[in-house]
Amino acid sequence: MSDTNDSCVLCTTPGGAPVWQGAKLRVIRAEEPGFPAFYRVVWTAHSAEFSDLSEEDRLLCMQVVAAVERVLRVQLAPTKINLAALGNMVPHLHWHVIARFDWDSHFPAAIWAPAQRERSPEQEAALVARLPEIDAHLVATLQPWS
Amino acid sequence: MSDTNDSCVLCTTPGGAPVWQGAKLRVIRAEEPGFPAFYRVVWTAHSAEFSDLSEEDRLLCMQVVAAVERVLRVQLAPTKINLAALGNMVPHLHWHVIARFDWDSHFPAAIWAPAQRERSPEQEAALVARLPEIDAHLVATLQPWS
Numbered sequence: 001m002s003d004t005n006d007s008c009v010l011c012t013t014p015g016g017a018p019v020w021q022g023a024k025l026r027v028i029r030a031e032e033p034g035f036p037a038f039y040r041v042v043w044t045a046h047s048a049e050f051s052d053l054s055e056e057d058r059l060l061c062m063q064v065v066a067a068v069e070r071v072l073r074v075q076l077a078p079t080k081i082n083l084a085a086l087g088n089m090v091p092h093l094h095w096h097v098i099a100r101f102d103w104d105s106h107f108p109a110a111i112w113a114p115a116q117r118e119r120s121p122e123q124e125a126a127l128v129a130r131l132p133e134i135d136a137h138l139v140a141t142l143q144p145w146s
Numbered sequence: 147m148s149d150t151n152d153s154c155v156l157c158t159t160p161g162g163a164p165v166w167q168g169a170k171l172r173v174i175r176a177e178e179p180g181f182p183a184f185y186r187v188v189w190t191a192h193s194a195e196f197s198d199l200s201e202e203d204r205l206l207c208m209q210v211v212a213a214v215e216r217v218l219r220v221q222l223a224p225t226k227i228n229l230a231a232l233g234n235m236v237p238h239l240h241w242h243v244i245a246r247f248d249w250d251s252h253f254p255a256a257i258w259a260p261a262q263r264e265r266s267p268e269q270e271a272a273l274v275a276r277l278p279e280i281d282a283h284l285v286a287t288l289q290p291w292s
Contacts, residue, residue, distance in 0.1 A: 049227050051215045062208050069197045080237060081195050084230035088246060088254035091226060100234060108234035110258035 005046040010092040015042055019135050022145045024057065025064060027138060029131065030096070034119050035111060036127040037076055037099035037134065041065050048091040064145055065095050071137045072099040076130065079107065101127075151192040156238040161188055165281050168291045170203065171210060173284055175277065176242070180265050181257060182273040183222055183245035183280065187211050194237040210291055211241045217283045218245040222276065225253065247273075 004011045016028035019039065030038040041064050047053060053061060069081050078099035085095050100107055103123050105115045150157045162174035165185065176184040187210050193199060199207060215227050224245035231241050246253055249269050251261045 049215065049219065050229060051212045051219065051227075055209075055212075058208060058212060059205060062204060063201070066197045066201075066204060069195065073195065073197065080232070080234050081197075082230070082232045082234070083196060084228070084232070084256075086226070086228045086230070086256055088226050088228070088256070110230075110232055110234070110256060112256035113258040114260065 003045045005092070008046055008092050009090055010042055010094060011046050015094070016040060020139050020142045020146075022064070022142065025061060025145075027064070027068060027142065029135070032111070034105050034124070035098060035100075036124055036131060037072055037078070038111075039068050039072070039097045039138070041068060041095040041097060043093040047093045048087060050085055050093060052093070060145065061093075061095070064142060065097060067141050067145075068097045068138060071134065071141050072097065075134050075137055076127070082111070149191045151238070154192055154238050155236055156188055156240060157192050161240070162186060166285050166288045166292075168210070168288065171207060171291075173210070173214060173288065175281065178257070180251045180270065181244060182270055182277060183218055183224065184257075185214050185218070185243045185284070187214060187241040187243060189239040193239050194233060196231055196239060198239070206291065207239075207241070210288060211243060213287050213291075214243045214284060217280065217287050218243065221280050221283055222273070228257070 014028055016030045019029055020027040025041060025043050028040050028042060030040050032038050076099050079102045080100045082098040082100050103120050105117055105119045106113060109116055160174055162176045164174055166173040171187060171189050174186050174188060176186050178184050218224060222245050225248045226246045228244040228246050249266050251263055251265045252259060255262055
């Protein structure tokens, strides 16, 4: 598979707010409405599936996913972390790393399911206020993989 | 965190059709209506989050996830593989490994989203007919981690 695909949105754009760029992958903030603490680990090369990566690259990828997860847990104490690599619409390997809270609009359903309740502007705003600090922690934590 | 939790469905039941049992984790077939080729990699100990595992255990876990993914790809040539560790309802680490097809009821949406179309009994039946063979390939492939 070629390294870049000119018609792929994750090959041609950051895919969200850039947070950290490593040698083989990057972390972006997804900026999905209702889920402020929603990050993505995006593999740089245009590979569709996790098992397209070498064992070494899969290890690197999941080290970064686990590091992002750990920062979110330590900083935000979410109810649950959700991890997912779907890629049905954008078949370029990217891991969703989402801090979920029992007050969020969809909990305990998946974020792709119908909403369970109204959004909470106050609690979302409190999370949004933490994002610059979270992003800084991510950059510091991910430094070994830069 | 203790190794077992008496009120956890993945501590007290297989959680699906047993396919393979390893020293630290197992593979089950989820038996979710509409998605015959839907497997789960279930960590044996009652850990909620991926980052609760040691680096060594995370590597083992994702080696098995990638091995299941590869068997599904080689045997079924799905449109896409979906991987997810959510656990909002059952906070015991389990990885969904789902072979998705462009004809399935939800594609390209996530399986947790509203359906996009009617189910296809004929195509589902053709997949179901392959499951004993897929399960056998999984058992053979996962032997190194038994």
